[in-house]
Amino acid sequence: MSVYKMICLDIDGTLLNSKHKITQPVKDSIQKVVTEKNIPIILVSARMPKGIIFLQKELGIAFPIISYSGALILDKKQNILHQEILPSTDVQSIYAAAKKLQAHLSIYKEDTWYIEKNDVWSRQESDITGIRPEIQPFAKLLTQWNSQKTGPNKLLCMAAPEIIQTLKNSLAAKSITSYCSKPTYLEIVPSSASKTNAIKYLANIGSIATKEIMTIGDNYNDIDMLESAGLGIAMGNAPDAVKIHAAAITASNDNDGVAAAIGKYCLR
Structure with missing residues (x-):
């Protein structure tokens, strides 16, 4: 049984390939880990909610989302749980x-x-x-x-x-x-907003410990969540300066890296 109780995924360069699409293997792995392991998939992005929610629908999942790199957190019904605003x-x-x-x-x-x-x-x-x-x-x-x-x-x-x-x-x-x-x-x-702070906010609601969180990302604004999770995984397409902050490296977004990581650490 997986030791992880929450999987947090960046979107661009991670969930999506270079054509901005979710590949079938990635979609299958996400649906499998949700239905078989009951592990929530939290999409974490700099995108606005509209740019995230349609991807949830494509994946067939309904969980809270983290938008604007942690400045806005919505529940699964799209109600605002928490937000930070610029001065x-x-x-x-x-x-x-x-x-x-x-x-x-x-x-x-x-x-x-x-x-x-x-x-x-x-x-x-x-x-x-x-x-x-x-x-x-x-x-x-x-x-x-x-x-x-x-x-x-x-x-x-x-x-x-x-x-x-x-x-x-x-x-x-x-x-x-x-x-x-x-x-x-x-x-x-x-300055008060970060992907890590938003993930911790949701983890506290679900009584999930840091060591039970797996994060996957590819860019500089993912570094904090890669470092602070129980298992932070960098995509193969991430810059080397991002990879050094991760505990593990998976394949690139054009080679189903998310599916490989979920399969290795949660579905084995």
């Missing part, structure tokens, strides 16, 4: 900096994606996620949220790599966490 002063200054550098800025709150206008970057992201953004003037939106003492869960800046790096360097003193999910994407979430 309004930081959002305002990042908005100004992105505008000055002519970087695209997307703002995410709960299950809505906001942009000021459609451009090549928003169209690219729509093509990847299958989600369409809502167009709103950011100044008006931020004023409204400020009066309501609320704010967004995540910001996403998209631009050429050199612009992204300049922007990232300018954020060092702010109370946020920023990381590049790819050279042209800068993800920004509250």
Whole structure:
């Protein structure tokens, strides 16, 4: 019998192959571990809920999800269990900096994606996620949220790599966490948000110990959950700088790495 009572999966580069699809072997292994071992599969991603829930439906599972790299946690009925928001002063200054550098800025709150206008970057992201953004003037939106003492869960800046790096360097003193999910994407979430904190939140609800959690990921924002789990597994396609933080390495996302890991550690 498996010693693991929760499996936490990153999505892009992990659950999905390079064509953004779930392969049949991965789907089969997930359905098998859920039905035969009664182990919940928690999808953990920088994506918004809409970008996660349709994948749950494809897998035929219904469990809580962790969105925006831990800034938003929903239960299996899509009710908010917990969320973290970005400070309004930081959002305002990042908005100004992105505008000055002519970087695209997307703002995410709960299950809505906001942009000021459609451009090549928003169209690219729509093509990847299958989600369409809502167009709103950011100044008006931020004023409204400020009066309501609320704010967004995540910001996403998209631009050429050199612009992204300049922007990232300018954020060092702010109370946020920023990381590049790819050279042209800068993800920004509250400093209090992390995949690990969100996983611990759900584990506490289910009375699951850290040693009973298995995590699988491929990118820099997965490092914390790889290090803190009972078993952290890096994908074969992960950078070497991520792999060194994992206890084990599985095959790549184009070679059914998730299925191999689940088969080896949970279905044997």
